[in-house]
Amino acid sequence: MRIRIAHETAYRYDTPATKAIQILRLTPRNHDGQYVVRWRVEVSEDCRVEPREDAFGNITHTFTVDGPISELSVRVAGEVETHDTDGIVRGTREKFPPSFYLRQTDLTTPDKAIVDWADEISGKGSRAALDSLHAMQSHIYSNFKFDVDATATSTTASQAFANKHGVCQDYAHIFCSAARHLKIPARYVGGYFLRADGIVDTESGHAWTEAFLHDLGWIAFDPANGICATEAHVRVAAGLDYLAAAPVRGTRYGGLGEDMAVKVTVDQAGRQSQQQ
Amino acid sequence: MHLTVPVRPAYQQLAHWLDTVPKDVLDYRREEAEFIFRRIGITFAVYGEAASTERLIPFDIIPRILNRGEWQKLSRGLEQRVKALNMYLHDAYNKREVLRAGVIPEDLVFGNPVFRPEMNGQQVPHDIYVMIAGIDIVRVDPDNFYVLEDNARVPSGVSYMLENREIMLRLFPELFVDHPVAPVENYADDLLATLKSVAPVTSSGEPTVVLMTPGIYNSAYYEHSFLADKLGCELVEGRDMFVKGDMLYMRTTEGPKRVDVIYRRVDDDFIDPLAFRPDSMLGVPGLMSVYQAGNVTLANAVGTGIADDKAVYSYMPDIIKFYLGEEPILKNVETWRCREPDHLKYVLDNIEKLVVKEVHGSGGYGMLIGPAADKKTIENFAAKVKASPEGFIAQPTLALSTCPTFVEEGIAPRHVDLRPFVLTGRDKTRIVPGGLTRVALSKGSLVVNSSQGGGTKDTWVLDR
Numbered sequence: 001m002r003i004r005i006a007h008e009t010a011y012r013y014d015t016p017a018t019k020a021i022q023i024l025r026l027t028p029r030n031h032d033g034q035y036v037v038r039w040r041v042e043v044s045e046d047c048r049v050e051p052r053e054d055a056f057g058n059i060t061h062t063f064t065v066d067g068p069i070s071e072l073s074v075r076v077a078g079e080v081e082t083h084d085t086d087g088i089v090r091g092t093r094e095k096f097p098p099s100f101y102l103r104q105t106d107l108t109t110p111d112k113a114i115v116d117w118a119d120e121i122s123g124k125g126s127r128a129a130l131d132s133l134h135a136m137q138s139h140i141y142s143n144f145k146f147d148v149d150a151t152a153t154s155t156t157a158s159q160a161f162a163n164k165h166g167v168c169q170d171y172a173h174i175f176c177s178a179a180r181h182l183k184i185p186a187r188y189v190g191g192y193f194l195r196a197d198g199i200v201d202t203e204s205g206h207a208w209t210e211a212f213l214h215d216l217g218w219i220a221f222d223p224a225n226g227i228c229a230t231e232a233h234v235r236v237a238a239g240l241d242y243l244a245a246a247p248v249r250g251t252r253y254g255g256l257g258e259d260m261a262v263k264v265t266v267d268q269a270g271r272q273s274q275q276q
Numbered sequence: 277m278h279l280t281v282p283v284r285p286a287y288q289q290l291a292h293w294l295d296t297v298p299k300d301v302l303d304y305r306r307e308e309a310e311f312i313f314r315r316i317g318i319t320f321a322v323y324g325e326a327a328s329t330e331r332l333i334p335f336d337i338i339p340r341i342l343n344r345g346e347w348q349k350l351s352r353g354l355e356q357r358v359k360a361l362n363m364y365l366h367d368a369y370n371k372r373e374v375l376r377a378g379v380i381p382e383d384l385v386f387g388n389p390v391f392r393p394e395m396n397g398q399q400v401p402h403d404i405y406v407m408i409a410g411i412d413i414v415r416v417d418p419d420n421f422y423v424l425e426d427n428a429r430v431p432s433g434v435s436y437m438l439e440n441r442e443i444m445l446r447l448f449p450e451l452f453v454d455h456p457v458a459p460v461e462n463y464a465d466d467l468l469a470t471l472k473s474v475a476p477v478t479s480s481g482e483p484t485v486v487l488m489t490p491g492i493y494n495s496a497y498y499e500h501s502f503l504a505d506k507l508g509c510e511l512v513e514g515r516d517m518f519v520k521g522d523m524l525y526m527r528t529t530e531g532p533k534r535v536d537v538i539y540r541r542v543d544d545d546f547i548d549p550l551a552f553r554p555d556s557m558l559g560v561p562g563l564m565s566v567y568q569a570g571n572v573t574l575a576n577a578v579g580t581g582i583a584d585d586k587a588v589y590s591y592m593p594d595i596i597k598f599y600l601g602e603e604p605i606l607k608n609v610e611t612w613r614c615r616e617p618d619h620l621k622y623v624l625d626n627i628e629k630l631v632v633k634e635v636h637g638s639g640g641y642g643m644l645i646g647p648a649a650d651k652k653t654i655e656n657f658a659a660k661v662k663a664s665p666e667g668f669i670a671q672p673t674l675a676l677s678t679c680p681t682f683v684e685e686g687i688a689p690r691h692v693d694l695r696p697f698v699l700t701g702r703d704k705t706r707i708v709p710g711g712l713t714r715v716a717l718s719k720g721s722l723v724v725n726s727s728q729g730g731g732t733k734d735t736w737v738l739d740r
Contacts (some may be wrong), residue, residue: 012543021519021562023550048521052568055396062565064520095396100386103393154554240393249550251561 015254016068021033039078087228101185141226334731353605390581473701519562
C-alpha cells in the first residue's frame with residue numbers, strides 16, 4: 001500500500017519570539033515492511049536544517065532560527081510504500097542489542113499496580129511471552145478510554161494506568177513498562193497510521209510499541225488499535241519512551257501568546273477523498 | 277605536647293616542631309585560619325539543612341604529609357586507573373567489547389540510570405571522557421593505598437586544596453622553610469592547559485573555555501566562582517549561552533562569542549532540556565546537538581557515571597587488567613554486590629560489621645556504617661537492602677590511617693582520606709602533588725564527608 005503523509009506544525013506568537021531551536025524526529029527510514037518513496041522537511045523560516053542520526057538510529061533534523069519570529073511552520077510530507085509483515089519488524093537500524101530495551105525510564109518505571117497487572121497477565125511468567133504481550137495489548141485496547149484531555153506528554157505510565165484514560169502515547173508507555181517488567185525488551189515507536197474508518201485528517205501522529213522475542217525478533221504491538229502493526233502503520237522513530245522518539249523537541253526564547261496548530265493528513269496515495 | 281604513637285618518617289620534623297611550639301600559639305593560629313576562611317567566604321551548602329544555606333568547612337592546621345616515594349607510587353596508580361576509566365568509557369559507548377568479553381554484566385551498564393544512550397556511538401574529542409577525576413584514596417598500612425571511590429562526573433573540592441595551602445603559607449611560613457613541600461599553585465594552569473588541549477578539532481585559534489555552573493544555589497558554587505577566577509575564564513550559567521546552527525555561543529558585551537570547551541559543573545540530566553530532562557532550566561537547549569556535531573567539548577563528557585558508579589567500582593581491577601593488561605597499582609576495597617544472591621546473603625548475615633552504601637548515593641548520604649549504628653537503624657537499612665538489592669554494595673570497615681589533628685583535647689589521631697585530582701589532556705596527564713585531605717573530626721569516626729561534619733587539611737608531598 002502506498003501511504004501519503006503530510007504533517008504540519010504551525011506556531012504563531014502575539015509577541016514575536018527572539019530565537020527558536022528544534023530537533024525533529026519526523027523522517028521515516030526503510031525497513032522490510034516499508035520503503036520511503038519520497039520525503040521532504042520544510043521549515044518556513046530561512047535557516048540551515050542539519051540532518052543527523054541519533055543514538056537509536058532515528059533520523060533527526062535540527063535547526064535554529066533567529067527572530068523576530070511571529071510565525072513558524074514545520075512541514076514534513078512524502079509517500080511511503082508499505083506491506084504487511086504480520087507485525088514482525090525486520091531490517092531496522094539497530095544501535096543496541098535488544099536487551100538494552102529492558103531499561104525503564106522516568107516515564108515507564110512501573111508502580112505496584114502495573115507490576116501486579118503484568119504479573120497477573122503473565123501468570124507470573126508461566127504463560128508464553130507472546131501470549132502475554134497479546135493479552136496486554138487486548139487489555140489496554142478494551143479497558144482504556146481514549147481521551148486527549150486526560151494526559152500530557154509528561155504523564156507517566158503509572159499515572160495513565162491509574163487513570164484508565166489516555167492517548168496512544170500513554171498506552172505505549174504502559175505496554176513498555178509492563179513488558180520490561182516481564183523481562184521482555186520493549187520500545188516506544190512513533191509514526192503514522194492510516195485509519196480504517198476513512199478519517200484522514202487528525203491533530204497528531206500515532207504511537208505504538210515493539211517487543212522483542214528471541215524466536216521472532218521485534219514485533220510491533222499497537223495497543224491503541226488492539227492489533228499488531230499492519231501495512232497501515234508507517235514507522236518513523238523508536239526509543240525508550242516518548243521523549244526519545246518525540247516528533248519535535250524544541251525551545252523558543254521570548255515570544256508570548258503562543259498558538260500552535262498541528263495538522264496531520266494520512267491517506268492512501270491515489271485516493272482523492274481528502275481533497276479540500 | 278607529645279604524640280604517643282610512632283611517627284612516620286615524613287612527619288619527623290613536624291613532630292619536633294609540634295613538640296616545641298607553645299599551645300597558645302597553635303590556638304591563636306587556628307583562630308586566625310578560621311577568621312581568614314570567614315573573610316574570604318569559603319563556604320559550602322549542606323542540602324536538607326534549613327538553618328543556614330552556607331557553612332564553613334572546618335580546617336585543621338596540622339598538615340598531612342606524604343614523602344616522595346609514597347607519592348610516586350600513588351600517582352602511578354592514579355594515572356593507570358584514570359587511563360583505564362577513559363578506555364572503558366570509550367569502549368562502553370562504542371564497540372562494547374567489555375560487555376562482550378563478560379568483564380562486566382551487561383545490565384549493570386545498560387540498566388544503569390547514569391548510562392546515557394545519547395552517547396552511544398558519539399565521538400568525543402581525542403577519546404577523552406574524564407578530563408578531571410577525583411579519586412578517593414585511603415591508606416590502611418604503610419605500604420597499601422586503596423581506592424575508596426572514583427569520581428568521574430563533576431568531582432569537587434579542589435578549591436579547598438588550593439585555599440588550604442594558601443592559608444598554611446600565610447600562617448606557618450617557617451614550616452615551609454624546613455620542609456621541601458611540592459607546590460600545588462599550578463593546578464589552575466594545569467587545568468586550563470588540559471581543557472584547551474581537548475578543544476574540538478574544528479575550533480580555530482585559541483580555544484575559548486568557560487566554566488558552567490548550575491548557579492548560586494549549588495553546594496559548590498563557591499568553588500565554581502573561585503575556579504573560574506583562577507582559570508581566567510567566564511563563569512556562565514545555561515542561560516548565558518545559546519545554540520545557533522550547530523555552534524555554541526555565549527552572550528558577551530561585545531556580542532556573541534563562540535565557546536569551544538565547557539568545564540561543566542552541571543549534571544548530565546540538566547545540561548540540555550532537548551536531550552535530557554525537558555523541565556531543566558539550568559542547561560542550554562540544543563547543547564547536545566553541538567556536541568554531536570563535534571563543535572564543543574564537554575569536560576567531563578556526558579555519561580561518565582557508568583565509570584564511577586559504586587556497583588561498577590567493584591569491577592575496576594578487572595577493567596584495568598582488560599584494557600591495560602596490567603595489575604592494578606592501587607588496590608580496591610573488597611566489595612560485596614548485593615545484586616548477587618550469595619553476596620546479599622553474606623551482607624545480611626554480617627551487616628553489623630559492614631559499611632553498606634547505596635550504589636547511586638554520594639557525599640556520605642544513604643549509607644550505613646554497621647559497627648556505629650544501633651539495632652533499629654540496622655534493621656531498617658537491612659529491609660531497604662532486601663527490597664532492592666541491586667541498589668546496594670557493602671564493604672568491610674577499614675582500619676583507615678589516622679593523622680595527627682588539632683582538636684579540643686589537643687593533638688589526637690583522626691581518620692583521613694585523600695582526594696587527588698587527575699587531569700587528563702590530549703598531550704599528557706597532570707596530577708598536582710597532593711590533593712584534598714579530608715579528616716573525620718569526631719573521635720573514631722570514619723566519615724570524612726564535609727556534608728557529614730568532616731574537615732580538611734593541607735596535604736604536603738615532600739620533595740625528598
